[in-house]
Amino acid sequence: MNFTHTEERQLFKDSVARLIADTYTLDARNKAAETELGFSTDKWAQFAELGAIGALFSEDDGGFGGAPFDVTVLFEELGRGLVNEPFLATAILGGGLIAELGNADQKAIIEEIIAGTKQLAFAHGEPKSRYDASHVETTAKKSGDGYVLNGAKAVVLNGGAADLLVVSARSSGAAWDEDGLSLFLVPADAAGVTRHSYPSIDGLHAAEVRLDNVTVGADALLGNEGKAWPAIEKVIARANLALASEAIGAMEVARDMTIEYLKTRKQFGVVIGKFQALQHRMATVLLEIEQARSSVINAAGRFDGSRVEREMAVSAAKTLAGKIGRLVAEEAIQMHGGIAMTWEYAVGHFAKRLVMIDHMFGDVDYHVARYVALSKEAA
Amino acid sequence: MDLNFSPEDLAFQAEVRAFLKAELSPALADKVRHNKTLTKEDMVGWHATLNKRGWLAQDWPKQYGGADWTPVQQQIFDDEASMANAPRIIPFGLKMLAPVLMKFGTEEQKAHYLPRILDGTDWWCQGYSEPGAGSDLASLKTRAVRDGDHYVLNGQKTWTTLAQYADMIFCLVRTGTEGKPQEGISFILVDMKSPGITVRPIILLEGTHEVNEVFFDNVRVPAENLIGEENKGWTYAKYLLTHERTNIAGVGASKAALAEVKRIAKAETVRGVPLADDPYFAARVAQVEMELDALSTTNLRVLSSPDAAASAGSISSMLKIKGTEIRQSINDLARRAIGPYAMPFVSEALEEGYNGEPVGPEYSLGVAPDYFNNRKITIFGGSNEIQRGIISKMVMGL
Numbered sequence: 181m182n183f184t185h186t187e188e189r190q191l192f193k194d195s196v197a198r199l200i201a202d203t204y205t206l207d208a209r210n211k212a213a214e215t216e217l218g219f220s221t222d223k224w225a226q227f228a229e230l231g232a233i234g235a236l237f238s239e240d241d242g243g244f245g246g247a248p249f250d251v252t253v254l255f256e257e258l259g260r261g262l263v264n265e266p267f268l269a270t271a272i273l274g275g276g277l278i279a280e281l282g283n284a285d286q287k288a289i290i291e292e293i294i295a296g297t298k299q300l301a302f303a304h305g306e307p308k309s310r311y312d313a314s315h316v317e318t319t320a321k322k323s324g325d326g327y328v329l330n331g332a333k334a335v336v337l338n339g340g341a342a343d344l345l346v347v348s349a350r351s352s353g354a355a356w357d358e359d360g361l362s363l364f365l366v367p368a369d370a371a372g373v374t375r376h377s378y379p380s381i382d383g384l385h386a387a388e389v390r391l392d393n394v395t396v397g398a399d400a401l402l403g404n405e406g407k408a409w410p411a412i413e414k415v416i417a418r419a420n421l422a423l424a425s426e427a428i429g430a431m432e433v434a435r436d437m438t439i440e441y442l443k444t445r446k447q448f449g450v451v452i453g454k455f456q457a458l459q460h461r462m463a464t465v466l467l468e469i470e471q472a473r474s475s476v477i478n479a480a481g482r483f484d485g486s487r488v489e490r491e492m493a494v495s496a497a498k499t500l501a502g503k504i505g506r507l508v509a510e511e512a513i514q515m516h517g518g519i520a521m522t523w524e525y526a527v528g529h530f531a532k533r534l535v536m537i538d539h540m541f542g543d544v545d546y547h548v549a550r551y552v553a554l555s556k557e558a559a
Numbered sequence: 560m561d562l563n564f565s566p567e568d569l570a571f572q573a574e575v576r577a578f579l580k581a582e583l584s585p586a587l588a589d590k591v592r593h594n595k596t597l598t599k600e601d602m603v604g605w606h607a608t609l610n611k612r613g614w615l616a617q618d619w620p621k622q623y624g625g626a627d628w629t630p631v632q633q634q635i636f637d638d639e640a641s642m643a644n645a646p647r648i649i650p651f652g653l654k655m656l657a658p659v660l661m662k663f664g665t666e667e668q669k670a671h672y673l674p675r676i677l678d679g680t681d682w683w684c685q686g687y688s689e690p691g692a693g694s695d696l697a698s699l700k701t702r703a704v705r706d707g708d709h710y711v712l713n714g715q716k717t718w719t720t721l722a723q724y725a726d727m728i729f730c731l732v733r734t735g736t737e738g739k740p741q742e743g744i745s746f747i748l749v750d751m752k753s754p755g756i757t758v759r760p761i762i763l764l765e766g767t768h769e770v771n772e773v774f775f776d777n778v779r780v781p782a783e784n785l786i787g788e789e790n791k792g793w794t795y796a797k798y799l800l801t802h803e804r805t806n807i808a809g810v811g812a813s814k815a816a817l818a819e820v821k822r823i824a825k826a827e828t829v830r831g832v833p834l835a836d837d838p839y840f841a842a843r844v845a846q847v848e849m850e851l852d853a854l855s856t857t858n859l860r861v862l863s864s865p866d867a868a869a870s871a872g873s874i875s876s877m878l879k880i881k882g883t884e885i886r887q888s889i890n891d892l893a894r895r896a897i898g899p900y901a902m903p904f905v906s907e908a909l910e911e912g913y914n915g916e917p918v919g920p921e922y923s924l925g926v927a928p929d930y931f932n933n934r935k936i937t938i939f940g941g942s943n944e945i946q947r948g949i950i951s952k953m954v955m956g957l
Contacts, residue, residue, distance in 0.1 A: 379904050448694075521763050524762070
């Protein structure tokens, strides 16, 4: 048993942390969030240069990592900086699906992703799917050598900035069957693709995407027709591992800011940290974050085990991230008081991100139910 | 023991319903229901509608133009108006300043200010909190120094709700430094157009502008604007806190918000099954509903009790704690109910006249902003920590 990172990974973690600490400010991040793209292309290039994007891909795919603990280490630091550059959409989701299923030609795209020159989005969720990852009503109909895609995709992360969309569509089966799902690489400017991009409340960007008779060639198909589900499930698991790790980084910043405030804010002639009513609650915040961290270590450690083992551990980590993220967000605001309600003060932005992480790829209720279902499979 | 309203109360309830049906426009109700931004005209207009009927100043005595309703009648109105998605009554002049004026103001002050609150001439805001004086309000530092027949004010107030619309502000200011901090505080009325006042917006974490900082730089205020005696302001401010029992629990607003959660949960589906039938979600809703039903009765027990006034302070604290915690639970249910559509933040869509492309169902638009905005309710008006301290002291003698 060993709970320390390899020296190499620790060095990587430190270099990302340094880049964020030295050059990444909340103010600039929030300004970038107001632009049309929703993030800074300069920062994205800097992350690429540092190798932060490449760390999410295996050496076979042209990267220099790609292990589950590479994901957790990187995303924890991104959470600490409240980074809104599209690591999740472009690298974990879009790039991850290509890495799972792509042929040699398709995998050439990964090189551009790692270089920071290509933006991707996973156009998967739909207006009626909520968190149900196999609920896809978008259709793929065979036409000549290729396919015609029709449907609507909802809250597509990075959908506005993406050059390339990975679109899920159904070629057979009922609306939420796991079988019958296919993935297609669709250029964002393809005829019939309409994107409506908007900001999210936590400083990211997403888009509603319509596909009206979008024609793609046979070379757009990622993997085998109708057989994309196992890859979709696995890549979403990686996304949840990333989000739970990001949550830990954000929680620890919110925690530290709150502790600092308890030590400096004076009311009734003393620092408010002297009040036991606050001390005990802050102690709870502290120990709960350790629980969240352990659940992420479990998920990363079991990620390459059996499917059920992986999915249960990921659902557990995402459940704790959702539950404890909310606790930390709400307590950080409450213990700060009014100042945390302002746009100008940083902690509110961390709180918004923490609560919204619960709305991505399954909230607490979804993952508890999923954990129960998986437990039955495991038994 | 009888849980039912009296025949008189039932008749009153019917009257309120008929009024709301006739006078509350569906467009305005729709804005309130979906947490869209209300304009100043929306708020002023609703006050005028109520005033025309004589229902604006619900707890004022008849002699000042009030409705003189019983606490139970006020609660009935609040329930009905909230469920109909009427705008809330802006409380600063009507419910916060007016009782102080009636109890401690001079005849001239009452004759001048009370009618102007009713007819909307003066929009009041409240100048209590300061950057260094939040929970510890008595440590406030804004100075008022007597200079002939004026006071000269210097300092800063903060969290001043809707000061951007205000004509007048009632302030707690420091006039003395002797003795306990509470003993050197005075209560004074200030014209917001006075030279030396600057209002600066504070943007909240979800991006809205509802509170402000108000700066006073050698602001000259006529001495006749002082309420009661110099250095007695703390007593007047505390009178207000103990006087105010109705609507602290926010039962009506919570009932309306829970009804909206149920509507959303019927519309949202998981694999074709309404979210309302999902056992996890249904259990969450049920638990909040049980709590709210109990709070509604706690609230009516307090309002119906003849000797409630004696312990009004600690009872207000109880109602405030439970009311705000339940309200936040409902905000939490709502954000869960809308799923991934909690993320999109199309702030323009919350403004009047937006006709851009909708994102997600209309009911989802204002849910996450309201969840974040309502984090304030356990902080303001004496944080819930302060309220628990009051209960510890006043009820338990700890």
